[in-house]
Amino acid sequence: MLGLTVMSDMAEEDMQDEFPVIKFNDTDDSHIPQNLTHLVKAVNWVTNKYVTAVRNLKIDRRFCPGASSASAVADVVEALAKSQTKKLRKLSIQELLDCSGSGCRSYGDFDKVYSIYLMEKRGLVCENNYPYVRAEKTCLVKGQRHGKVSNMLHARQGHQTLFKALLSKGPVATRVLVTPNFINYKEGIFRHNCQPNAYSHTVLAVGFTDTYVLIKNSWGTDWGEKGYMRISINPKENCNLYLESLAAM
Template sequence: TGSLEGQYARKTGRLVSLSEQNLVDCSDEEYNNHGCAGGLMDRAYVYIFLNGGIDTEESYPYEMKQGKCRFQRKDVGASLTGYVRIVPRNDEKLLEKAVAFLGPVSAAVFAKLPNFRFYAEGVYDDQGCSEFDVDHGVLIVGYGTTEKGQNYWLIKNSWGTKWGDHGYMKLAKDANNVCGISSLASVPLV
């Protein structure tokens, strides 16, 4: 929801918190997503488009479990007209331009490694982290360089503020597409 929230705010000047639970409950097997077991943002965008929008977080709060779809059209916080993929894949320079000029970008990463799941600080740079088996959506909100000169992506995860650095991770940038960060990235169109 973060990328849509960002694009909606850029267009309207209003930041609306959108319901992740709406996606968990409603963008399911029909869209080849799997609720709490995972899914990809492009498929969620298709659900939002075909559904005519997504509810606000306030009207459809997060429950940390999959339930019955309770979407209410009267509670729609934002909608989209489509989405664009950042292509060619594996092009971190193009991804950098997208983040700089378009704002927050949704991306899929490989998140199954224990050291990813238990990340706490620093720049994550595990070259054993697959660039092909992406299985988890994150939000790229920026990029930077450490004092030691290591480039990184600043990503926001959906696992809450107790994960990582208050819900964020610095993921190695320009380092052979670590965890597949530039393999499947996209931005919704508002």
């Protein structure tokens, strides 16, 4: 179901400013461990309590467009930390913006930039120690790190089976193509055949069934189904959801 949402007032020029046009890499540099070969039929990391609350970054689109990518990657590390410590913590997206080299205006290979940083630093500090300030600042990180990353898995030009294999192990940061229909989503299973190389946006995949993938957005709980979208699992009608993804182990 589509309708007016908190994002519906965006004009075409706003979309050009705030969502980058991404030409996805046509190579697959993924290295998938053997322990991802067994697939479950369905998973929901939200009900399993591995996912923190939906952020509201919609007012920050002009201030720091890169925050949505940082938020999704921080969510991936939060789930990894939960699996390691049994405690769910909200981790710092500001650390990623300030310290990884990505910044607020970085739209390129967000997966590689963040992967290098996370594997070198072995996780992130809590958001309480390094709060989000809607801008890129000098790196002043301090505090205990959580989510010891041993491997970051990049899936490019992926396919449904690969994506589900990654998602069966934990939430996955992924890019999706954004259209007016996506922006105006309110409820139900979203099906849309987006044109390639359209505007892109980073979200967090948090579950799947045999008919849809559940994604967490960063536009607040007034958008979609309390901040979430159920998007078709069919690659022909889910806006290139499988083309560029990042998971952590």
